[in-house]
Each structure stands twice: as structure tokens, then as C-alpha cells.
Amino acid sequence: MKKYTGFWLKRARNKAGLLQKELSGDRFTRSYISMVEIGEADLSTDARLYITRKLKLSKSYFDTGLFTDEKKELEKLIKAVDILTDYQKYEEAKSFVLKALSIIEEVKNDNYKNLFLLKLARINILIGEFKKAKDDLNEVIIYFKEEKDYKNLATSNYWTGILYLERKNYVVICFTDSNYLDHFKMR
Structure with a gap:
């Protein structure tokens, strides 16, 4: 998630309506803030604490890129999607997932994105849209492998x-399962 720190800083600064010079104050230079925003420098711990206090951000903002209201909204959507899926109201659940993905696209949070893609894949499997589910699952698996x-x-x-079971592709299930086990044997 470190790759989005600059984007998140600029987003928080713009929401507060501050210029780089106003944000930097006496403690940092405008060029340092600019370099962090474009990804040429990392945000130091001292700068992170200073900016978090100055912009009145949550302590986890630079870990997730989510403002408090956005995080609460996504948590509500997670619960709503789970409940709707359990009650087999897949189209409604899918609309909530797509709403969450639009919020996440604006925020650039890979973890929430992949959690909701996993939920979308589950819904697509349950309604029989196997191709979409397979594409989403491939993306999600790559991300979670990289993040360990x-x-x-x-x-x-x-x-x-489950996807391959629904498609009655039993040979691929065995391959997927053995490939998954090989991944853990190597560790």
C-alpha cells in the first residue's frame, strides 16, 4: 500500500483545501511535500504524524487511504453484501459490491478492492457467470499471494x-489444489 502514500497525501490535502506550502508549514519544505505526492520520496514517520494531526486524519489513514466516513461506509457494505448473499439476493448484493468498488477506485485501496472482488466472484459463481468469476478470482489470488x-x-x-466444481471441470480442481499445496511445501 506504500505505493499510494503520495496519492493519499494529495487527496487529503486537497480535501482540506490546503496548498503544499500551507501544509508543510515551518517543519517541512514545500518541495518535500511535492516529492512525496509524486512518489519521489517516502513519507517520514515524523511527517506522517505531523500531517495526520494538521489535517485531523485518523491514525490509520496512511495505511488505508480511507477517511473515517469512507471506511464506515465500506464496512456497512461488507455486512450488507454478506447478509444479502446469505439470503440469496444476489443482484442486490452485486449492486452493493459495485458501489463499493466505485468508492475504492477513487481511493486506491488494493486490500478492500480485492476483498470486494472476492465477494463479486462468489456472487458471480452463485448466479452462473463463471467467466467473470474466474477473471476476478485470478486477480484476487495474485494479489493475496503477493501480500502473503x-x-x-x-x-x-x-x-x-467451487467455480471449477460448478463448471464440472474436475481435472482443473485437482491441478489447482496440488498447485496450492506445492506453494506451501516450498515455504
């Missing part, structure tokens, strides 16, 4: 197995 998030990776592989 094995809990969500296991969930992704579970739904990949």
Missing part, C-alpha cells in the same frame, strides 16, 4: 475450487 495474506488466499482458492 494466506487466510484470504485460502478463501480465494476455495471459491476457485
